[in-house]
Amino acid sequence: MKILNLKISLQDNKKVKMYLYYLLMPLFLLITSKLSITPDMSWISAYILIGGANSIAFSWINGHVKLFKIHKEYFWTYTFILLLTSILIPIEYRLFGLYGLPVFFGVLAVTALMGRETGITAAITLSTIASVVSNGNFEIFAMYAIGSIGSISLTKSFDKRIDFSKAALWNSLISIAMLFTMRFGFSPFELRAKSLFLVGINPFASMFLSLGVLPYIEYVSRIYSNIGLIELGNLGHPLLKQLLVKAPGTYFHSVMLSNMCESAAQRIGANYVLSRIGPYFHDIGKIKRPEFFSENQQGVNPHDSISPMMNYLIVASHVKYGEELSRSFRLPLLVEDMIKEHHGTRMVSFFYQKALSENLKVSPDDFRYSGPTPRTKEAGITMLADSCEAAVRSLKSPSLYKIQNMVEDVVNKIYNERQLDDSSLTLRDTDQIVEEFSKVLFAMHKKRIEYPKTTEEVEKVIKVAKM
Ligand SMILES: [Fe+2]
Ligand SMILES: [Fe+2]
Known part of the structure; x- marks a missing residue:
């Protein structure tokens, strides 16, 4: 209807x-x-x-x-x-x-x-x-x-x-x-x-x-x-300042994503300015309940004490809340798209599996993000970078070979789930994106960097990155 x-x-x-x-x-x-x-x-x-x-x-x-x-x-x-x-x-x-x-x-x-x-x-x-x-x-x-x-x-x-x-x-x-x-x-x-x-x-x-x-x-x-986008991305935006204070892990993740997306967009001829600025804001909805997201957790995992369905609702709500924030702060429409589309209609499989293991009657569709799937090349790149960054973070001793394999697997999985159908990204584009992501991720993981948990630690990492 x-x-x-x-x-x-x-x-x-x-x-x-x-x-x-x-x-x-x-x-x-x-x-x-x-x-x-x-x-x-x-x-x-x-x-x-x-x-x-x-x-x-x-x-x-x-x-x-x-x-x-x-x-x-x-x-x-x-x-x-x-x-x-x-x-x-x-x-x-x-x-x-x-x-x-x-x-x-x-x-x-x-x-x-x-x-x-x-x-x-x-x-x-x-x-x-x-x-x-x-x-x-x-x-x-x-x-x-x-x-x-x-x-x-x-x-x-x-x-x-x-x-x-x-x-x-x-x-x-x-x-x-x-x-x-x-x-x-x-x-x-x-x-x-x-x-x-x-x-x-x-x-x-x-x-x-x-x-x-x-x-x-x-x-x-x-x-x-x-020009307007560049002004917006000088990291002095009130929303980014809030993200840094409330969810430093997410802030650091967003800066990593920005580097990955910019370099991939430059390679395939997409808008590299939008691809650098948009990812800063993609997880902005996490400033509400930041402790529910792994990158901000310090030992205690609040997910352990609530049901899988409730956990899914909290995790998925960062997209809706981000969308609300982008409207009230009048962020560019294309940045709002990245917020809405960076998980597409993918499933939060961890909580779905957990629900199955607890013998709950659930279907995969109960655990999906609301979408839509990416509709521009830049939003598609952000979706790919988001999943690749998280996957590579879990690698024990990341070599270039291991990183490239991991990135390729993630990109293929998303492609086969048909999440990129409306994004205008071609297979040739995705091949080049894999190469660029691997290069950037390898450079960032050369010295195994622990995820910073406090604002001071994040500022230190950003200072080093700017040098
Ligand atoms: Fe997200
Ligand atoms: Fe993210």
Whole structure:
């Protein structure tokens, strides 16, 4: 019944999106572009142009960008940025003319939050609006589209503020070169100089605007750029401070995981910033009842005095509580996913076996985590790292060979349980992940490190790790 309801609501949501994208949004974009004075172009041709570009972009996103299917916030945020840019277009047109339109503002904001490919679709829609503003001038479309797409393609990553500056510089150079070749020789010198100046400075103005607006969009949408993620992962977050004090063993485990996931993500080409920051928070729910988790126990095991079912409920509740915390602290959506998905729908087999040994009538499904299974590569890596780290910790004298065998067994087991089906991880990816995990775990276990039990011990280990 639940599945049926979910399907119906998803279909409704899809219909709303369709109406919005194919009908209302082109109409809105048309009105805002018409406000920029276009006496020659008819409304119908402008509508066809903008509607066509917008529909093609939307269909492509719908088919190719998985995150738009997972979180509705991606759709709304993308739409909001496009509408905001289209509102700014007539204002800037009246202030600066055709060469001062803020197309790059929208493109940069979408790229930083949702990736390069989605940024390219935004560039096509927004450049079409710019061309409508200029009475269907193809040169204007080409200048904005090639300037924006070229610059974000030439910028390797958007992890630092300097990357934004580099992208603006590329855009400025490309746009000047294009204007120079397209218009040179046709206009009087003063006009050329003014146009070249505007075209050169416009990408920088757009960059400043997008850097200023991004933190607000991140807070409201919980979709974070890599810059926002890096700020979040400086270990000064109040939740991480609480974790360090209340559950030092879990804190140390999370730092280990962060190293493993970052290196694996880098190897397979996933988002390594998200893979470094997300694992810090994956077990944040353990700050409630930390003594029930082996890494924080000092001799006394509170599990011994209660029933297997109750034990299972307590252990599984760290996922639900972590989810609640991530909502109330407005952690990024993708970090919340890692919290929810790092155990997938796996079974807490220890307590299931214990229940069987006590002759209780139980089924494996009574002892499963609530899931869902990982839906992104980064969440899949976190799930694998979590189990591998725990398994390797139990090895008596870990050699590289033993570690690699153990990691391979764990990864194969999870793969065969079909927990990675929705994660987009391929077999080739998992092979490379095994290699990276083994390297990192071996480096960490070279000198057998005892799990630190106090805050001071953890701080000592982190200090050594930073050296
Ligand atoms: Fe966990
Ligand atoms: Fe964990």
